[in-house]
Amino acid sequence: MTRWGMVIDVGRCIGCQACTVACKVENLSPVDAWYAPVVEYEVGEYPDARMSYLPTLCNHCTDAPCVTACPSGALRRRDDGIVLADEDRCIGSRACMAACPYGALHLFEEASGEVLGDGSRGRPSLLEPYTAAGRIPGTVSKCTYCAHRIDFGTANGLMPGVDPLATPVCVVTCPAECRIFGDLDDPDSRVSRYTAERGPREVLRPDAQTGATTAYVGLS
Amino acid sequence: MSAPVTAAPLPQNVFMDRWVLGPKTQRVWGLNHAIWFTLMGIGGGVFLVGRAFDVTTELGRVLGLPLVDVVSFVLIAIGGVVLIADLGRPLQAWRAFRNVKASWISWGAWADLVFLTFGGLLMLPDLEIGDSTPFSGLGWESEADGAGSVMLVLASIAAVVVMLYAGAVLARPRSIPYWHSVAVPFQFLASSLAMATATVLVLVVLDGDDVTSGQAVTLAVLSAALAVSMLLHLTTDKEAPGKKESIDRLVRGSSRTTFLFVSLLAGTALPALLALVAAAAGGARNALVVVALPLLVVGGFLLRLDTLKAGIYPPVTMPSVPARRTRG
Incomplete structure (x- = not known):
């Protein structure tokens, strides 16, 4: 059984936000919704302080609290482990947003699509690119691990995590190669080998017991 | 004496403001949810407490219906309207009944429906429109008979869930x-x-x-x-x-x-x-x-x-x- 997952080597991240922007372009995420932001934080104390970077995205949890909380069944976990939001089924209760410990879900509000840079309200036509792409105002969306690329790749004999066209765009774009993607159940996959060599594998918010498939190396 | 020096406000760095590691306050639920939780809590409780004190039929009537039950229904109905109006897609509210296997909101939606259905049917025979009681011929005369007592039990269980589920929605995830x-x-x-x-x-x-x-x-x-x-x-x-x-x-x-x-x-x-x-x-x-x-x-x-x-x-x-x- 295939179980897609990602390992992020925090020590390699240079904080360029290329993954953040590439994700935005690939998925046309709504205004104000960033599926894969790189969080900045300071470690150490002056004079030995330095900035560190934490690439984030949906953790595609095995025991996903968003799936449990959603009253309408709009969130589901595929057999390959990818957690998807179905905007057609979403009623906008935001229960998933409250339940997610990682802040990985985003509400596409009609108003937020119209906010201009100076904070004023813009023309409703600013919504058009999003609604034309199938975004429904009032619904929640999230990172899909670029499921469309994975599905395209597997249907065309490509290997996700190896072939760029079949791999999440944040992984492909990263100049420092800090994101490694692949089949967690395949001991010979890049992601499994990387974890074995560079481990240990760590997760965010371990207290939340979500069974995250997005994991980190060098977090602590 | 020189004027006090005040620092000019620093330009906001959107990236730094948004994506800095630290505690984050949830902003998805607020006033509307507090109103909904409160109204449904009182509404479900009034239905039960009126019966626990055995005063439901003694405290006046509105259109022939016990005042206690009318208060309960009105509060739960208003709470339900507030909840639905707060949804991102109110017209799709019926979908909230789908995830009964896991979601407390689904459980709550079903409890609201069961309460309003069976609680409503329970008092329907007493409804007076003008001088007539058009539903008095229904098969249940009071809460004491067979059908009435079944409806009372179902409505009472639903009332407990209505009071409880808002807290359970918050308490279930570990986030x-x-x-x-x-x-x-x-x-x-x-x-x-x-x-x-x-x-x-x-x-x-x-x-x-x-x-x-x-x-x-x-x-x-x-x-x-x-x-x-x-x-x-x-x-x-x-x-x-x-x-x-x-x-x-x-x-x-x-x-x-x-x-x-x-x-x-x-x-x-x-x-x-x-x-x-x-x-x-x-x-x-x-x-x-x-x-x-x-x-x-x-x-x-x-x-x-x-x-x-x-x-x-x-x-x-x-x-x-x-x-x-x-x-x-």
Whole structure:
């Protein structure tokens, strides 16, 4: 059984936000919704302080609290482990947003699509690119691990995590190669080998017991 | 003497503001949810407490229907409308019934439906339109007969879920430590029952009857249980990441006045004291209970609102604390 997952080597991240922007372009995420932001934080104390970077995205949890909380069944976990939001089924209760410990879900509000840079309200036509792409105002969306690329790749004999066209765009774009993607159940996959060599594998918010498939190396 | 030097405001860095590691306050649920939680809590409780005190049929009627039940239905219906209006897609609200395997909101939606259906059917034979009672020929005459008693049991179970589920929605996920506690649904349940008890007792007073000592003691016990639960929740695991920030907000921060002084002291502890005094002092009992009602309602509403506002996620990782290592 295939179980897609990602390992992020925090020590390699240079904080360029290329993954953040590439994700935005690939998925046309709504205004104000960033599926894969790189969080900045300071470690150490002056004079030995330095900035560190934490690439984030949906953790595609095995025991996903968003799936449990959603009253309408709009969130589901595929057999390959990818957690998807179905905007057609979403009623906008935001229960998933409250339940997610990682802040990985985003509400596409009609108003937020119209906010201009100076904070004023813009023309409703600013919504058009999003609604034309199938975004429904009032619904929640999230990172899909670029499921469309994975599905395209597997249907065309490509290997996700190896072939760029079949791999999440944040992984492909990263100049420092800090994101490694692949089949967690395949001991010979890049992601499994990387974890074995560079481990240990760590997760965010371990207290939340979500069974995250997005994991980190060098977090602590 | 030179003018004081003031620093010019720094330009906002959107990236730094948004994506900095640290505790984050939830902003998805707020005022509308507090209104919904409060109305449904009182509504479900009034239905049960009226029957527990055996006063449902004695406290006046509206269109032939027991006033207690009408109050219960109106409050739950308004709460439901507030809930639906707050959805991102209100016209798709029916989909909330789908995930009964896991979601407490789905359970709550079903409980609302069951309550309104069976509670409504239960009182339908009593409905008067003009001089006629068009549904009096239905198969159930009262709650005592077979069909009526089944409906009463179903509506009562649903009323309990209606009071409980809002707290369960918050308590189930582990994302927000302050919410992830049995204390939250317990507080919502105790608060709902206390507000409902005071509401029914005020209806008793308005009907010209006297509140009994036992009824006042019930109100005192419910209010005291709520106050104790609030205090215990504030004093346990108070250093846990996320919960520490929640407690800081409630006890020392922006919610100090509304939570600590209004909700806990004036809205919970004081009504408990008033009800206790009322139980002992026969002469002023009715007046004390009437005073307790608005205190409890305001306190109960602020309990819910401040609980929502105190929903704080701890940082996703803390560099100074090694993350737990897991197997690959």
